[in-house]
Amino acid sequence: xxxxxxxxxxxxxxxxxxxxxxxxxxxxxxxxxxxxxxxxxxxxxxxxxxxxxxxxxxxxxxxxxxxxxxxxxxxxxxxxxxxxxxxxxxxxxxxxxxxxxxxxxxxxxxxxxxxxxxxxxxxxxxxxxxxxxxxxxxxxxxxxxxxxxxxxxxxxxxxxxxxxxxxxxxxxxxxxxxxxxxxxxxxxxxxxxxxxxxxxxxxxxxxxxxxxxxxxxxxxxxxxxxxxxxxxxxxxxxxxxxxxxxxxxxxxxxxxxxxxxxxxxxxxxxxxxxxxxxxxxxxxxxxxxxxxxxxxxxxxxxxxxxxxxxxxxxxxxxxxxxxxxxxxxxxxxxxxxxxxxxxxxxxxxxxxxxxxxxxxxxxxxxxxxxxxxxxxxxxxxxxxxxxxxxxxxxxxxxxxxxxxxxxxxxxxxxxxxxxxxxxxxxxxxxxxxxxxxxxxxxxxxxxxxxxxxxxxxxxxxxxxxxxxxxxxxxxxxxxxxxxxxxxxxxxxxxxxxxxxxxxxxxxxxxxxxxxxxxxxxxxxxxxxxxxxxxxxxxxxxxxxxxxxxxxxxxxxxxxxxxxxxxxxxxxxxxxxxxxxxxxxxx
Numbered sequence: 001x002x003x004x005x006x007x008x009x010x011x012x013x014x015x016x017x018x019x020x021x022x023x024x025x026x027x028x029x030x031x032x033x034x035x036x037x038x039x040x041x042x043x044x045x046x047x048x049x050x051x052x053x054x055x056x057x058x059x060x061x062x063x064x065x066x067x068x069x070x071x072x073x074x075x076x077x078x079x080x081x082x083x084x085x086x087x088x089x090x091x092x093x094x095x096x097x098x099x100x101x102x103x104x105x106x107x108x109x110x111x112x113x114x115x116x117x118x119x120x121x122x123x124x125x126x127x128x129x130x131x132x133x134x135x136x137x138x139x140x141x142x143x144x145x146x147x148x149x150x151x152x153x154x155x156x157x158x159x160x161x162x163x164x165x166x167x168x169x170x171x172x173x174x175x176x177x178x179x180x181x182x183x184x185x186x187x188x189x190x191x192x193x194x195x196x197x198x199x200x201x202x203x204x205x206x207x208x209x210x211x212x213x214x215x216x217x218x219x220x221x222x223x224x225x226x227x228x229x230x231x232x233x234x235x236x237x238x239x240x241x242x243x244x245x246x247x248x249x250x251x252x253x254x255x256x257x258x259x260x261x262x263x264x265x266x267x268x269x270x271x272x273x274x275x276x277x278x279x280x281x282x283x284x285x286x287x288x289x290x291x292x293x294x295x296x297x298x299x300x301x302x303x304x305x306x307x308x309x310x311x312x313x314x315x316x317x318x319x320x321x322x323x324x325x326x327x328x329x330x331x332x333x334x335x336x337x338x339x340x341x342x343x344x345x346x347x348x349x350x351x352x353x354x355x356x357x358x359x360x361x362x363x364x365x366x367x368x369x370x371x372x373x374x375x376x377x378x379x380x381x382x383x384x385x386x387x388x389x390x391x392x393x394x395x396x397x398x399x400x401x402x403x404x405x406x407x408x409x410x411x412x413x414x415x416x417x418x419x420x421x422x423x424x425x426x427x428x429x430x431x432x433x434x435x436x437x438x439x440x441x442x443x444x445x446x447x448x449x450x451x452x453x454x455x456x457x458x459x460x461x462x463x464x465x466x467x468x469x470x471x472x473x474x475x476x477x478x479x480x481x482x483x484x485x486x487x488x489x490x491x492x493x494x495x496x497x498x499x500x501x502x503x504x505x506x507x508x509x510x511x512x513x514x515x516x517x518x519x520x521x522x523x524x525x526x527x528x529x530x531x532x533x534x535x536x537x538x539x540x541x542x543x544x545x546x547x548x549x550x551x552x553x554x555x556x557x558x559x560x561x562x563x564x565x566x567x568x569x570x571x572x573x574x575x576x577x578x579x580x581x582x583x584x585x586x
Contacts, residue, residue, distance in 0.1 A: 040179045056302030082340040088333035090129035095326030114154040114207045119507035121158020131163030132429040141444045150450045165499045166395035173341035174406040184406030186481030191419045193473035198459030225447045257313040281315035283309040316384040377417040384421020394426035427453040489569040
């Protein structure tokens with residue numbers, strides 16, 4: 001018996017409204033009538049595997065078990081290389097922009113208001129590809145009195161947004177199949193939506209309470225964390241450093257390249273030579289040495305010494321600049337990342353068939369019974385936080401989950417609380433960095449690290465407990481998934497606009513001064529809010545609007561539809577299958 005065709009549940013009206021919330025660039029003119037189509041957001045039913053286990057002979061059972069074991073080993077091997085490629089990607093971005101990020105963070109002239117601090121946090125984290133690195137640098141700068149706590153809080157808010165770029169890049173690896181890409185991109189961008197929405201709510205409160213309150217230039221988060229750490233001023237520092245996943249990946253990554261991350265801290269503290277390389281040339285090693293004791297016996301002791309590092313890129317680093325080395329490493333890491341992701345998705349498709357897929361899908365999306373059902377999401381938050389603490393990277397954890405959402409095993413509504421937990425878990429690294437700081441600055445550095453934790457907790461309290469609020473980031477992520485499924489080039493445009501263009505423009509306006517920022521930014525912000533509200537009303541209750549505003553047909557086509565841009569991008573990317581529009585075959 002051949003494999004059965006996958007079936008999914010039909011899309012009802014409420015779900016269609018949630019999944020097709022539109023903004024100014026997506027209108028009914030762009031939307032296809034989907035009444036007869038299958039629900040792209042439903043979990044994918046696993047195809048039949050063939051014979052039932054009870055009908056197999058002994059040799060067939062042995063063969064199936066052996067094949068499954070081989071595939072599981074291959075899957076974990078690919079996951080290992082996938083995680084290593086993420087580390088290489090982070091190193092490549094550090095080589096390309098680490099010095100610039102450190103120098104920018106040290107410039108108090110451009111960090112003159114909360115908006116510029118926020119945008120600097122986004123840009124620095126995109127360049128460093130790690131919110132943990134950004135927050136650790138910020139903690140170090142607070143310890144060196146180069147930043148005050150209030151400035152650091154706004155930079156960390158930006159770092160929280162910038163860290164979500166990695167799993168969004170990973171989702172592009174599933175662009176070959178439309179519905180998989182729809183789900184994967186939504187699973188990745190639900191992280192973006194939560195972070196942006198949290199900043200929109202918490203940043204104004206922090207800014208206003210600090211600027212106009214009676215708290216001496218210290219806002220709500222600043223005050224809360226100050227109260228939490230005030231009694232710890234004279235506490236002995238606790239140096240602790242735990243590496244879980246890195247202990248497994250270091251043997252391979254250190255054979256390829258090793259970076260001295262302290263150099264970025266030096267640039268942030270204005271202590272680095274402009275020509276100093278991020279590539280590590282001298283490595284510490286432990287060597288045995290014979291020492292004569294007082295009683296005349298010879299004793300073997302181990303002492304630390306320095307010697308030239310030995311890794312693949314070390315020879316190249318002597319003659320190549322950091323930027324040239326970063327470009328090479330970026331190309332190689334992206335190639336390995338895409339290859340691993342492609343093979344992982346194929347292996348998941350081959351493994352998740354029959355009863356195995358049914359059991360796994362039921363387990364990861366299971367709900368607690370009865371009155372405890374509403375606690376399921378909170379347990380998922382705790383699990384996400386725990387796993388992220390173990391791997392010490394929210395990017396790695398969410399990037400590993402993104403393909404599962406794409407293939408239809410993990411539901412977007414379950415991905416969301418796991419992502420929120422990852423946001424909490426990633427603050428563990430900054431807390432460890434604060435615990436290792438000097439005693440005289442221990443209170444301030446721990447206060448900054450706890451501000452990161454409190455920001456994420458406050459965001460969760462706003463956007464998770466109430467179902468109506470919880471649906472906002474999920475609906476926005478579904479909207480982005482629908483757009484990218486139809487116009488797959490939009491994913492690249494989204495990455496450039498949301499993580500580089502908008503932060504860069506707003507950062508430039510904020511550096512020009514508060515008056516310039518308010519004069520230009522405030523009208524644009526209100527225009528965006530008005531357009532968003534009109535679109536929501538058009539979707540939910542169009543009858544309350546004037547006839548002309550019930551759709552955007554009165555606007556020129558390029559202002560209300562992505563189709564004209566699709567025609568342009570399709571011509572430019574005609575050789576690239578992932579760029580073509582909805583008219584192509586999967």
